[in-house]
Amino acid sequence: MVMRPSAARVVLISAIASGQGKTTVTAALARKLTTLGQRVRVFKTGPDFIDPMMLERASGAPVLSLDLWMVGLEASRALLAQAAADVDVMLIEGVMGLYDGNPSSADLARAFGVPVLAVVDASAMAQTVGAVVTGLRDFGPVSMAGVIANRIASAGHARMVADAMQKVPVNPIPLLASLPRQEQGLPERHLGLVLPDEVAQLEHILATQAGQLALDMDAWNALPLTQFESLESAESAESAENIREKKPELLKGKTIAIARDAAFAFIYPANILCLKALGAQIQFFSPLADEPVPDQADAVYLPGGYPELHAEILSQAQQWQASIRAAHTLGLPILAECGGMMALTDSLIDQQDASWPMAGILSGRVIMQKRLAALGGQAWLGNAGELRGHTFHYSRFETSLRPYHHTHKHTQKQSSHNASDEQGEAIYRDGNLHASYFHAYFPSNPVAVARLFSGETL
Structure with a gap:
């Protein structure tokens, strides 16, 4: 089968732990980029049913799983290559904290040369975001694309976080986006998010969050493209699976x-x-x-x-x-x-x-x-x-x-x-x-x- 290289802007969205707002941020970013005319495809790391449903509603495309163990290295690679041939942007939502699990989200990022976009709940910190993200980057290490500061209180709060990111020693990390505290977020229950069809005004929530996501387009467009080997002719997802x-x-x-x-x-x-x-x-x-x-x-x-x-x-x-x-x-x-x-x-x-x-x-x-x-x-x-x-x-x-x-x-x-x-x-x-x-x-x-x-x- 003939293979050809294809490239897309790809980031793995992770955090220090669960509860930082990864799914909310991923959904907001997917919806915002889609409204800007970008062709977006979202993947979910690890076993999950509910987050992919919400992310499908945000992006308008089915959300498949990536996992080095359950899905497998080569099958995951094929899914990424196939998507890269058809889209401009691929967002991969991680699971738990960046280094949690075996294999972890960091393992997946390194396996495919994908940079990490760190989501940080900045509601109770400002400059310390710089220390948190530096630790996330260097512990593995991983390539760090940037930061999205979640639950920001004000424009001044966002500027403090951005200034702190520029003080990171050796390769400062950009603040790519910030998202303010949400009056109406995505509701949860014991197994995770509430199913999309049960959330009142879901489209309004997604549109509002996308509109409130302050994305630095210059910094976003400066991110490098990730190249994959992909099928020369369009193949069905069935063959990739x-x-x-x-x-x-x-x-x-x-x-x-x-x-x-x-x-x-x-x-x-x-x-x-x-x-x-x-x-x-x-x-x-x-x-x-x-x-x-x-x-x-x-x-x-x-x-x-x-x-x-x-x-x-x-x-x-x-x-x-x-x-x-x-x-x-x-x-x-x-x-x-x-x-x-x-x-x-x-x-x-x-x-x-x-x-x-x-x-x-x-x-x-x-x-x-x-x-x-x-x-x-x-x-x-x-x-x-x-x-x-x-x-x-x-x-x-x-x-x-x-x-x-x-x-x-x-x-x-x-x-x-x-x-x-x-x-x-x-x-x-x-x-x-x-x-x-x-x-x-x-x-x-x-x-x-x-x-x-x-x-x-x-």
């Missing part, structure tokens, strides 16, 4: 029904692309609207989401519940991830301690809790190889069911190449139903995914 080796259409002729609504919203866009690349037809349906599993479905995918916030409605969705029980009885392959699994249990106890009956396929009850139950990268190891993904949930499943298998954790101490031997999430199997808190990233192993949706075991 299946970079490891082109797979045959193992799901050709099959229709996969996917639950998609406010209760089942945690779906990697890459997972849909992967299923289509494997030849599957996709049909969405809404359990919240009491829609049954489509009659033509050959398999069912129940992704994660917020069933705990919609438990009462799901408990009354008799047509949906009857249809998923019938699909299970008929032996249709069903993959239920996290929230999808929760909806198949006997009951769900929500944050207010109310108990709601669910579909009753998996014996046991799910109990919401205030404490985080699990978080991190994991892999499902089977005879088709390693299917990678992650887990992130605030509930526990009390059941007498014996797990069919367990995932393996990707620990912070190991290299980025393989999962560890440390036991992760339980995987339950009942006939052709596989259910777990584990969220799979399908392109990491398309063959394993095809086997799951064909009724084969891993």
